[in-house]
Amino acid sequence: MNINIEQTIKNLENNNIRCIFLNDSKNIFKVIDNLINDKSIVGIGGSKTLMDLGFVEYLRNRDLDFLDRYKENIDALELKQIFRKSFFADYYLTSSNAITEAGELFNIDGRGNRVAAMLYGPDQVIIVAGVNKIVKDVFEALERTKKIAAPLNAVRLNIKTPCAKTLACVDCKSDDRICRDYVLIKKPQKGRFTLILINENLGY
Numbered sequence: 001m002n003i004n005i006e007q008t009i010k011n012l013e014n015n016n017i018r019c020i021f022l023n024d025s026k027n028i029f030k031v032i033d034n035l036i037n038d039k040s041i042v043g044i045g046g047s048k049t050l051m052d053l054g055f056v057e058y059l060r061n062r063d064l065d066f067l068d069r070y071k072e073n074i075d076a077l078e079l080k081q082i083f084r085k086s087f088f089a090d091y092y093l094t095s096s097n098a099i100t101e102a103g104e105l106f107n108i109d110g111r112g113n114r115v116a117a118m119l120y121g122p123d124q125v126i127i128v129a130g131v132n133k134i135v136k137d138v139f140e141a142l143e144r145t146k147k148i149a150a151p152l153n154a155v156r157l158n159i160k161t162p163c164a165k166t167l168a169c170v171d172c173k174s175d176d177r178i179c180r181d182y183v184l185i186k187k188p189q190k191g192r193f194t195l196i197l198i199n200e201n202l203g204y
């Protein structure tokens with residue numbers, strides 16, 4: 001572990017964010033098996049990290065009430081209902097756009113459903129993130145979202161923002177803007193947040 005990872009973990013723990021550090025993602029689902037009880041209601045936030053690790057298939061194959069925002073032929077109304085139901089979930093799974101060395105979580109959101117569920121609603125919030133998400137401070141976190149997270153997500157989701165073309169943020173006025181909300185979580189309620197920090201580069 002690099003010193004900044006160790007210190008980040010200590011600071012996260014001091015901020016009521018329980019940390020589980022994994023050297024790689026091979027056993028991620030064994031960890032999740034132990035964290036999420038069968039028959040639970042589970043919501044999921046949009047995340048390249050979770051998609052790449054295969055979380056959607058994993059959740060579909062477990063004995064859960066999975067609020068599956070990715071199911072085939074879902075329409076806008078059903079998606080809205082799933083986002084709203086997610087506030088009543090037992091567990092909410094997501095990643096984080098940045099994690100500061102001071103032990104804070106920084107996230108941007110286009111619709112606000114993900115950051116809203118992180119802030120309030122689900123009893124347990126489980127965050128899965130690679131060490132590439134660790135940044136020095138909030139200013140670097142903001143830079144990271146402008147230069148990496150938002151542009152690459154705009155490309156991935158085929159959203160027509162200026163950054164999708166140039167990979168640079170121009171603080172656009174686009175109606176399709178994917179970074180409408182900027183949320184810093186400093187010290188959440190005790191016992192609600194778990195961060196699984198993986199010693200790999202994952203997601204944006």
Ligand code: SF4
Nearest residue numbers: 150163169170172178
């Ligand atoms: S403000 Fe606009 S250009 Fe900047 S990252 Fe967000 S969507 Fe892209």
